[in-house]
Amino acid sequence: MRKKVFFRVFCFTALAVIATVVLITLALTVAHGDTGALTGAIIRKELPYVLGILAAVLGASVPVSYAITGAIIQPLEQLGEHIDHIDRVQTEKELRPFVEKIRANNEKKRQLEKQKKQFTANVSHELKTPLTSIAGYAELIENGMARPEDIKPFAHTIRKQAQRLVSLAEDIIQLSQLEENDGEILFEEVNLTELASDCVQSLQINAQSRTVDLHLATPEAPIYIKGNKSLLEELLYNLCDNAIRYNKPQGSVTVTLHPEQGGTALQVADTGIGIPEKYRERIFERFFRVDKSRSKETGGTGLGLAIVKHIAQVHDATMELDSVEGKGTTITVHFPE
Structure with a gap:
């Protein structure tokens, strides 16, 4: 332990230091012709007490005692242990972000495998x-x-x-x-008002067959956003189709577009069956259905809202769900500028 501590402090082993001191002392004392004390100490094996005479800078000689004793080693041990502790704390501090990142990645992989x-x-x-x-x-x-x-x-x-x-x-x-292709999707200036109008028009027959009133409310000036046109069409279609499917007879679906601070809001509101509070966090999961028996009647794949969620993420948009069971659901997509 003492050798290790000494080495950590001085980068030399205690044995190497003692040997160096002895050799230097021996050389100097021989040069001055005063080898008696040193020779006697070596013969009597009085190390770690080594008596020698070192030449001073101006040629004077002074007696020096080199003692590697417990009185010296103990403070060195304490210093070494303190340095060990500081190094360990610093190392742990430096490694902690990497460890946390690895743990997060492993957890993410486990979740992906589960999914x-x-x-x-x-x-x-x-x-x-x-x-x-x-x-x-x-x-x-x-x-x-x-x-x-x-x-x-x-x-x-x-x-x-x-x-x-x-x-x-x-x-x-x-x-x-x-x-798989989040980074490869091309964006352009898209007329969101025109897309919404085309979507509502294409779903009118579907809405009428279910006795649902489908209409659009937008400002007079067209609204443009930066995005992928085909994906935005898919998002609009899935939101409107879902609102029609899970509506009530004589119900309504209203698609609203309006500018807001920091971007544009797209809102699809229906007067349908609503979503129980305990299911709202899961509504955008793949294949999740609130009422499986009703889903068999209405059709659908159970992937529509999951696709909507991914398209919103691709556009750095956030989604807001507001629903009252038995009265209807409103989904709002907030697109950034």
């Missing part, structure tokens, strides 16, 4: 339902078990379930592209 497993399980479940339906109706027709009047409704069900599979595949591809 991937959950995503795979959800996809398998979502694929199984329409495939089972398609296979069942096709088998009835193939085996001649379907009556002539059943052929058309069976074919309609098969087509509907096949379209559901296509929509699911498209949404999965869209979501994967958003997650």
Whole structure:
């Protein structure tokens, strides 16, 4: 321990220092012809007490005692331990950010693995339902078990379930592209007013079929934002489509655009079933549905709002959810300037 402490303080071992002192003392005392005391000490093995005579700068000689004793080593040990403590604290302080970063990355990887497993399980479940339906109706027709009047409704069900599979595949591809290509998406000046108007117009038939009133409220002057046109179209479509699907008969959906401090707000408000408070934090998760039985009736892949969330993130936008169960939901996207 003492050797290690001495080395940490002086970068030399105690043995090397003693040997050097002895050699220097021996050389000087021999030069001055006064070797008696040193020789006697060596013969009597009185180290660590080594008596010698060093030549002074002006040629004078003075007796010196080199004593590597506990009285010297103990303070050196304490000093070395103090330096050890300071070094350890400093090292820990310097390493702490790296350790925390590694821990955060590991936790992120674990969460991603968990999400991937959950995503795979959800996809398998979502694929199984329409495939089972398609296979069942096709088998009835193939085996001649379907009556002539059943052929058309069976074919309609098969087509509907096949379209559901296509929509699911498209949404999965869209979501994967958003997650993998955040840095490769091209931005341009986009007329958000025009996009919103086109979206509302394209969904009018869908809204009317569900007896939902869909309309747009915007300022007279068009609103432009920096973004990706196709992704913004997807965001608008998914928000409006979701508001129509989960609305009530004779309900309404209002799409509003307006400038705000620091950017632009896009708001989609419906008078639908609303979202229970305990589910609001999960509403943007992939495949999450508040009412699974209603989802079977309304259709959809369960990925629409997850895609909206990713598109908003790509545009550095923030999202705000306001919902009252039984009265409706309002989702606001705040785009920065």
